[in-house]
Amino acid sequence: EVQLVESGGGLVQPGGSLRLSCEASGFSFRRDWMSWIRQAPGKGLERVANIKSDGSEKYYGGSVQGRFTISRDNRKNSLSLQMNSLKVDDTAIYFCVRDVTYASGSYAFENWGQGAVVTVSS
Amino acid sequence: QSVLTQPPSVSGAPGQIVTISCTGTSSNLGSIYAVHWYQQLPGAPPKLLIHSNTIRPSGVPDRFSGSKSGTLASLAITGLQAEDEADYFCQSYDSGLRNVVFGGGTKLTV
Numbered sequence: 001e002v003q004l005v006e007s008g009g010g011l012v013q014p015g016g017s018l019r020l021s022c023e024a025s026g027f028s029f030r031r032d033w034m035s036w037i038r039q040a041p042g043k044g045l046e047r048v049a050n051i052k053s054d055g056s057e058k059y060y061g062g063s064v065q066g067r068f069t070i071s072r073d074n075r076k077n078s079l080s081l082q083m084n085s086l087k088v089d090d091t092a093i094y095f096c097v098r099d100v101t102y103a104s105g106s107y108a109f110e111n112w113g114q115g116a117v118v119t120v121s122s
Numbered sequence: 123q124s125v126l127t128q129p130p131s132v133s134g135a136p137g138q139i140v141t142i143s144c145t146g147t148s149s150n151l152g153s154i155y156a157v158h159w160y161q162q163l164p165g166a167p168p169k170l171l172i173h174s175n176t177i178r179p180s181g182v183p184d185r186f187s188g189s190k191s192g193t194l195a196s197l198a199i200t201g202l203q204a205e206d207e208a209d210y211f212c213q214s215y216d217s218g219l220r221n222v223v224f225g226g227g228t229k230l231t232v
Contacts, residue, residue: 044124045160045168045211045224061221095167104174106156108213112167 002026009116022079022096030074033099038092125223133231144195144212152193155215162209
């Protein structure tokens with residue numbers, strides 16, 4: 001069974017930093033792209049970052065570019081998101097997500113963690 | 123403002139059929155990119171419901187079906203059940219934004 005367990009959420013002041021972690025199990029972590037997707041209170045979904053299976057490629061959403069850094073450790077089956085210069089608008093549930101590519105070439109988000117709550121407020 | 127447009131809410135009685143639309147543009151749904159659907163029950167993370175326009179992952183009831191034509195995708199739910207009450211999101215990829223895009227979500231009330 002695929003399991004993704006996030007940790008590291010909490011309350012932080014604007015301008016502060018926070019690091020989220022995700023422990024993965026039940027699948028071959030080192031083979032899959034991974035993403036962080038967030039959901040602001042009562043809002044929709046936004047992918048903030050994703051990383052290639054070997055960590056050689058990383059992509060960021062425009063709203064977090066230059067502030068967030070995604071990384072992974074395939075030896076420990078773990079994914080991280082370093083969030084700096086946090087803004088009130090970054091308040092959201094952050095989900096650790098496994099990307100899956102299908103034969104058609106499209107990819108979707110097949111497995112989700114329960115999420116880590118990040119609140120940015122003074 | 124979401125790139126893919128969904129109705130904020132739909133409703134139906136138990137046993138009925140409902141459809142949820144997802145409207146995009148030529149740079150996402152109208153292009154080569156597939157649409158995927160997620161179901162989010164209250165207090166839970168999203169769950170992949172339909173991928174690659176029409177394919178149900180293992181364990182998803184065949185009451186759920188997807189379709190796509192041009193810039194319009196739809197999710198149909200037949201034989202509505204109380205447990206289907208949830209938020210539903212569509213997702214694709216946008217070549218102009220070079221990123222995945224989501225619909226704003228549709229709240230289904232049964």
